[in-house]
Amino acid sequence: MRIGLYPGTFDPVTNGHLDIIGRAVKLVDKLVIGVAVNIGKGPLFTLEERVATLKHETAHLTKIAQIEVRPFDTLLMYFAREVGAQMIVRGLRAVADFEYEFQMTAMNQQLDREIETVFLMADPRHQAIASRLVKEIAALGGDVHKFVPPGVADQLLAKLKK
DSSP, X not given: XXXXXXXXXXXXXXXXXXXXXHHHTTTOSEEEEEEEOOGGGOOSSOXXXXXXXXXXXXXXXXXXXXXXXXXEXXXXXXXXXHHTOSEEEEEEOSHHHHHHHXXXXXXXXXXXXXXXXXXXXXXXXXXXXXXXXXXXXXXXXOOOTTTSOHHHHXXXXXXXXX
């Protein structure tokens, strides 16, 4: 069984994330979506909310491959081994992403040479989308409906009104 791991903070999950997930399930028999605790980033959504949202937004893809959404708070390579992943799936939007991902991949290879990293280029429609920017747009009263699924936009707006 080919198992892939797509890690991220997903705060919130965006159309860009969902595009990568939708393409990644075509490459594997099972995709584990690893939701990083990542307290350092100061997430707006709780870990439980992010996991629940990803389960909801990816439910239709289970016809293509098995999907498991799991939180993790360990080193990525430890988590990859724990779930039996042969590959880590990463999305690339721009040159800045490549520089960061290049370094991460090199370090991850030092930790475990058996786990490959596979890069998927972001769809041009989603290249500018970043969770951080979506939160900023929403906080300043902008419309985020073209960047996130409708339910996520509603959750985001409700969260910001509190």
